[in-house]
Amino acid sequence: MKDVLKMDLAKREKQLDQEFQKKIVERKKKFLESLKTENEVFDQRTLLNMYNLLVGKHVDEISGVVNSGKEAVVFSAHKDDEYFALKVYRVSTCDFKTMWKYIQGDPRFHLRRSSTRQIVTAWVEKEYRNLLRAGDYITTPEAILKRENILLMELVHEDGIPSPRLKDVEVDFKEFYEMIREDMKILYQEANLVHGDLSEYNILVNDDEPVYIDFSQGVVSQHPLSKTLLIRDVKNVCGFFKRKGIKTDYKEFYKFVSGEELDLIDEEMAKSY
Ligand SMILES: Nc1ncnc2c1ncn2[C@@H]1O[C@H](COP(=O)(O)OP(=O)(O)OP(=O)(O)O)[C@@H](O)[C@H]1O
Ligand SMILES: [Mg+2]
Numbered sequence: 001m002k003d004v005l006k007m008d009l010a011k012r013e014k015q016l017d018q019e020f021q022k023k024i025v026e027r028k029k030k031f032l033e034s035l036k037t038e039n040e041v042f043d044q045r046t047l048l049n050m051y052n053l054l055v056g057k058h059v060d061e062i063s064g065v066v067n068s069g070k071e072a073v074v075f076s077a078h079k080d081d082e083y084f085a086l087k088v089y090r091v092s093t094c095d096f097k098t099m100w101k102y103i104q105g106d107p108r109f110h111l112r113r114s115s116t117r118q119i120v121t122a123w124v125e126k127e128y129r130n131l132l133r134a135g136d137y138i139t140t141p142e143a144i145l146k147r148e149n150i151l152l153m154e155l156v157h158e159d160g161i162p163s164p165r166l167k168d169v170e171v172d173f174k175e176f177y178e179m180i181r182e183d184m185k186i187l188y189q190e191a192n193l194v195h196g197d198l199s200e201y202n203i204l205v206n207d208d209e210p211v212y213i214d215f216s217q218g219v220v221s222q223h224p225l226s227k228t229l230l231i232r233d234v235k236n237v238c239g240f241f242k243r244k245g246i247k248t249d250y251k252e253f254y255k256f257v258s259g260e261e262l263d264l265i266d267e268e269m270a271k272s273y
Contacts, residue, residue: 028054031062043091045117049147050088058145058152059084066155066162071095076155076162083155085141085162087127089120091149099123102196102217105224120149123216127151130193130215137191138183139211156204156211163211166240167200171208173244180210180237184257188230192221198233200240230258231270 031054032047042050053059059077066074066085071094075086096119103109103122108129111122124146131143131153141154156163166176180203187193195202196217204211219226234257238250254262 025055027061042088046088046091046149049150050086053086053147053150053152059086062086076157076160077152078155078160083157083160084144085153085155087151087153089124089149091117091120094120094123096120102126102219102223102225106219107222108220117148124149124151126218127214127216130218133191134187134193134195134212134215134218137186139206139209140215141211141213156206156213158206163204163206165201166203166205166210169205171205173241173246176210177241177246177248181253181256183210183212184233184237188221188257189259194219194221194223194226194230195233196229199236227258227263227266228269230254231262231267235270 028051032051050062054062058079060079062075062077064076066076068074072087072089075088077084077086094116096116099119099122103111103119103126106126109122109126111118114122128143128146128151131140134140135142141156144152144154146152184195184198187195193215195212195215196219197214198212202212202214204213217229219229231254234254235250238248238253241248251262254260
């Protein structure tokens with residue numbers, strides 16, 4: 001090829017590349033603009049963090065909302081054929097008092113009285129670390145990165161469609177009961193972790209197996225609230241399976257999971273949580 005022609009081609013390619021980049025940036029900007037107008041109450045800093053994620057190397061597009069709850073919105077995102085869940089806490093509606101209570105007793109965190117943003121950041125850090133720790137023992141989405149009030153993790157999905165919650169599907173409940181019991185035992189006795197908010201809402205069903213999500217309230221077993229939270233988790237799980245016709249006894253379940261008898265004082269404490 002003639003040199004002049006080659007240069008022309010290279011120039012044209014560069015131009016196309018720039019146009020393409022510009023288009024991507026425009027699309028990302030548009031997405032963030034739409035968030036602002038669709039009644040979302042994300043602050044500027046959150047929007048900027050989301051924008052940085054989009055222009056960074058991790059995700060190409062934030063494609064839709066998986067769930068919009070009181071404290072957090074979960075988006076689905078992807079890069080090529082990899083799918084992600086992006087959990088964004090709304091700093092303005094978080095329950096800081098409760099968050100503070102859970103963070104305070106955790107030996108992994110040394111926060112003195114902090115600003116609300118610092119508390120949410122520590123909360124996300126906790127969820128991130130819990131997910132990683134739990135993921136070494138039971139099935140969870142892999143935690144990828146955290147940035148202040150934003151957590152990026154693997155999307156639990158089938159062909160890009162987020163997996164349903166245990167609450168919303170028909171499965172072999174006896175089989176799930178056994179699997180969840182085992183997993184809770186492993187989580188407590190080997191990973192030294194209590195989920196803290198375990199129920200049919202935070203267990204997804206993928207490939208006929210339970211996948212555990214939403215570890216933000218999770219605490220390590222040394223935490224002063226760990227037994228109380230474990231009792232609550234056990235009761236929630238037993239209650240669900242009882243409604244599905246499975247014979248359960250929460251005291252026996254607790255003993256199976258923890259290896260200890262249920263302490264009456266802990267049980268009393270659990271009632272107020
Ligand atoms: N990694 C994931 N893969 C697929 N779906 C997810 C993932 N993470 C969260 N979801 C979906 O988003 C919902 C809310 O996520 P999560 O439980 O982590 O937040 P939450 O704080 O409990 O929100 P809410 O207050 O609405 O209950 C889940 O019930 C689930 O349906
Ligand atoms: Mg949840």
